[in-house]
Amino acid sequence: MTGLTAELVVDGRVPQTPVLAPNGHLLCFVLAPISRVGDHLDTALWLADIEGDGVWSRVTADIATESQPRWSTDSRSLYFLSDRAERDSPQLHRLTPADGVVIALTGWRAGIVDHLPLADLNLVVLLANDEPTAQDMRRARDRDDAIVVGEREPRARLRLLDLRTGQVITPSVFGDRHVVELRQRPDGGPLAVLTQASADKDYGPRTGQLHLFDPTMGTAEDLGPVEVDAQSLAWWPAEDGWHLGYVALTPPVLHAGTAVFDLAMSSRVRRNRTADLPMCPTELCQTDAAPLLVFANALNTTLARLDPDGPTPLSQHPGRLDALTTTPAGKTIAALTGSRYQPTNVHVGTPTGPLRKITDTRPELDKITFGTQRPLTYRAVDGLDLDGLLVLPVGKSASDGPFPLVTIVHGGPYDRYADRLQLFSFPSARAQWLATAGYAVFLPNPRGGQGHGHEFAASVAGRVGREEWTDILTGIDLLIAEGIADPDRLGIAGGSHGGF
Structure with missing residues (x-):
């Protein structure tokens, strides 16, 4: 056994944002350095057939920041963001695993913030700020990055990319609100969209609003305000129709425990589904049926299913369980987890457990002696x-x-x-x-x-x-x-x- 060194603490690479393909065979994750050298964080995408040979291969070779992998609903394409063409200006790219070909799909000058491939394979929703003006570009060259409230606030707007034409359109919805998150209904229906009055991390989370957006018609419907720090949208079907849930802080104070809020779309009645539980929900994960739910439970983590009568615990996990991803049927999951003496890696299995480790991104730590x-x-x-x-x-x-x-x-x-x-x-x-x-x-x-x-x-x-x-x-x-x-x-x- 050997001792821990400063280099081992600050060097090395860690997995981020695993994402399972809908077919349950392919899994992609981002491999990122612990520490940044220079002005940019250089990351890469890795891919494996976890139901086949399980061999990992790097699928992006450029020196770039690559992030937010998302699968198409038919599992044939992997979309991701990369600034390989211009650093700090991420654009949407598409990888076809069958032939390994990567193509750039956008050239939006402000860069792309986030994206979501839709059930309609010809459409991808983009979140992006408005393209810069000449004055904005001058300020960028001068490193004038001050944000002036009400005048120079960046706001991500919802935009639609038509893959057949390459055209990006910006529907006239949500006004000047900043789009934070979106989730399409599992049957290919409307999108749930979460917006804030501002991108400011202190003020913005207190001003959340929920909306529906129809990508076919380009129309939106307001569903009203949401609780503070709302995030992690998920749809599920029930006897009374569709429900939409999210995780947010329990009212009325700003310092509170998180809860899962359930909005019945037929009645527009909203309920706290995790009230009085001795643990805190951290993430909802959408499936085609009841969503999966991650709880911070004392020093460890509980994975549950949100059933009509409340959360049903499925498995217990040591420490943390982060970045949960699942197949549409909810039969296979992947997540980031580790143990007291093992660093975080990608693990895969069933919701009822156990999970098996499928990556080993820090083998240099295997012979290190840690404190008890x-x-x-x-x-x-x-x-x-x-x-x-x-x-x-x-x-x-x-x-x-x-x-x-x-x-x-x-x-x-x-x-x-x-x-x-x-x-x-x-x-x-x-x-x-x-x-x-x-x-x-x-x-x-x-x-x-x-x-x-x-x-x-x-x-x-x-x-x-x-x-x-x-x-x-x-x-x-x-x-x-x-x-x-x-x-x-x-x-x-x-x-x-x-x-x-």
């Missing part, structure tokens, strides 16, 4: 159940203490530490690095965070920095009492909210 990581559970001074993680110095056990202890507080505060390898994600990347240097590391999940339901998260609204700080001190006191932490050698760090 264990979950902690304890009670706050007012009796509230809390959890967190403890990483011991490399080669040491708890009985070898006391050790110098560094506590690293997560941001948010609506975030969490999950029971996964604490090596790459900021700021917990320091945990195993500090363990290599002989420190014990405490990663607390105080009240206000994710993974314990809405009431746990909302308990700090109007009280930030009070009981949550006491929660952290209680965990440190516990580690001192157990002989793990040296009371004369304590340090603390944090990023964003965790920094103050």
Whole structure:
């Protein structure tokens, strides 16, 4: 076994955004560097037939930022964004896996923000800002990137690309609203479209509106406002017709737990489908029937199906389960996950599990000795159940203490530490690095965070920095009492909210 080095922490490549083809045979993912060298993040697409030989091959060879792979509904084409022609100006490209040919489909001067291939194989929806004016281009050359509210705000608009003609049209819908996300109904019907009044990351999420868009007629219908931070749209059929769901913060306060909101299209009645659950939904994944639902559940993750009577748990997964993708029938899934001592990779399987690892993007870590990581559970001074993680110095056990202890507080505060390898994600990347240097590391999940339901998260609204700080001190006191932490050698760090 060998030791961890700084180069291993900051170098290497990680998988992102896996996407299963509708036929369930092909899977594509983005391979991205952990650290950027220079002005650009150079990524690549990798593809394999997971039902065949399972051999991965790189399908894009250019030096470029390539992202957001999406399959056509017939699995014959893979669409993705690439700035290979002009850096920082991503355009839509199409790969035909049968012959490996890649062609550029757009030359939109502002670049493409996102895209969605439709059930009509001749149409692709694009999200893109307006093309730059001469003044915009001058500002870009001068590196004048200031955003002036109400005057120079970028807004992604919905546009339609006709693959037969190459023409891009911009329907006169949604006014000056910024389009955030869209999802087509599984039967090829209308698109659900989520918009905001602004692309500003603080103000915009508070101004969400939901719409329907008919790509054939080019018409739109407003469905009204949505809760704060709405995202992860999904359709599903029910006895009373189609339903449209999304994940958003539970009203009425801005600091709250997430919930799944269900809008019945026939009655336009909206319901919170995850109220009072002791875990927090993070992602809805559309299928042809009931959608799949990912929950942050304490230090781990629960995968469920959203049935008429509520979420039905299907499987439990250690740590996190991110970027879930599924076949239309919902029989095969793929996602990014790892373990305490294994980095994140693409895993595939059935919703009921288990999942098998099909990529190995960091083999150089296989012989590294990591510090022992264990979950902690304890009670706050007012009796509230809390959890967190403890990483011991490399080669040491708890009985070898006391050790110098560094506590690293997560941001948010609506975030969490999950029971996964604490090596790459900021700021917990320091945990195993500090363990290599002989420190014990405490990663607390105080009240206000994710993974314990809405009431746990909302308990700090109007009280930030009070009981949550006491929660952290209680965990440190516990580690001192157990002989793990040296009371004369304590340090603390944090990023964003965790920094103050």
